[in-house]
Amino acid sequence: MTELSQVPVTALKGVGEAMAEKLAKVGLENLQDVLFHLPLRYQDRTRVVPIGHLRPGQDAVVEGTVSGADVVMGKRRSLVVRLQDGTGGLSLRFYHFSNAQKEGLKRGTRVRCYGEARPGASGLEIYHPEYRAITGDEPPPVDTTLTPIYPLTEGLTQQRLRQLCMQTLTMLGPSSLPDWLPQELARDYQLAPLADAIRYLHHPPADADVDELALGHHWAQHRLAFEELLTHQLSQQRLRESMRSLRAPAMPKATRLPAQYLANLGFAPTGAQQRVGNEIAYDLSQKEPMLRLIQGDVGAGKTVVAALAALQALEAGY
Structure with missing residues (x-):
């Protein structure tokens, strides 16, 4: 079966060029996009209230x-x-x-x-x-699942988008939406299959915990959030690995200029400033590019640490 990411929305019944343009405004260009266009909230239409x-x-x-x-x-x-x-x-x-x-x-x-x-x-x-x-003696049946409310754009109604999502869900199979999580990882973290989480979020059963869904604490939401966070971390790891393959000028740890700077600073650097400054000095002495973020409250002394790094580059002739 073809992956849904390769199937345009025009493959859905009733989606022509005009409707495809409306769907594109909310980022829906292929059937995988439709699957991941998740509801903002839900309505309970599963019972008639006196x-x-x-x-x-x-x-x-x-x-x-x-x-x-x-x-x-x-x-x-x-x-x-x-x-x-x-x-x-x-x-x-x-x-x-x-x-x-x-x-x-x-x-x-x-x-x-x-x-x-x-x-x-x-x-x-x-x-x-x-x-x-x-009409007739028998009233129509009530819904058996919660009713999803989706993000919309002008010219696109909830009823129309629900129909398109339902069509797409009927095409959801093991090979149409790859589940990249290793089975042992999913088992260790008690994560459901991706397709099950997607189906649940589009059509939660009548007894679904609406409060958990509203807060984003439901197991189906955790499944998608876990994959998103894991993907982000893996992309960052690949970025770091690619940077290690690049070369950078090695700058020996400076002594003269930092000593003059600290002597005129008017106060002694804190232990945290000294620790971070030494870590940066070590990174600058290596032949690979440095990838660091200095984080601290206003007035914590980030500028002092940055100045010491600049002086190391200056003393190295840059």
Whole structure:
């Protein structure tokens, strides 16, 4: 099977040139990019909450029968739909609506919707909910996984991106997304296979720990974070190894100029300054390039250490 990094997004059903340009704006050019375009957060649409149990600020799926719908003329013209389910009632408020939308929400229509319940003038309200009319005797099944919320760009909707991610996940196999971690390393650190972590993060089960996911503490997130950190460290190691193959002028440890500088400094260097200064002096005396970062608080004396290094170069004739 071809690696997903080699398959362009145009291989997905419904992705033409225009959609590919929109996807490119969020960095999605191939199917591997789509897999690693992870959700920012999740919504729980796995159960229907009785209206009477809703709390202000709660995001929930509710289901009920329309008891009335009116166009209210206030500061902003809005369509207010009143919904009842036997345990209580709430209002659905739409500031942007069409006549067809109004006709589809007539009295007696059964509706399932999702949104945030907010306090209103006459009870709880949901502004611009996602909704669908229920036809037939059997209500549609609820979602079996948490609903992912992805980073978007103009012209790209959550529903469209979810569909594309679902298509891509069906192509995910052992050879389509290589897992470079050695098995013994994954076993020692109790890390799941990469494909399992990716699948989980796009579609967590209904009983997933939402708090852990929100904090980035979930095992699936740890799996990806471990690989990212390991890759970064390996790239740094390769950089250091490549630098060791380069040559640099060896500068003998200086004595005359540093002694004059310290005599006029007005204070004695701290133990930490002396230690770091000696380490840098040793590095400068070698035939390989030095790769160092001096780190310290403001006023810790980093400039003194840098000056000693400069004097070593000066005394060596540079």
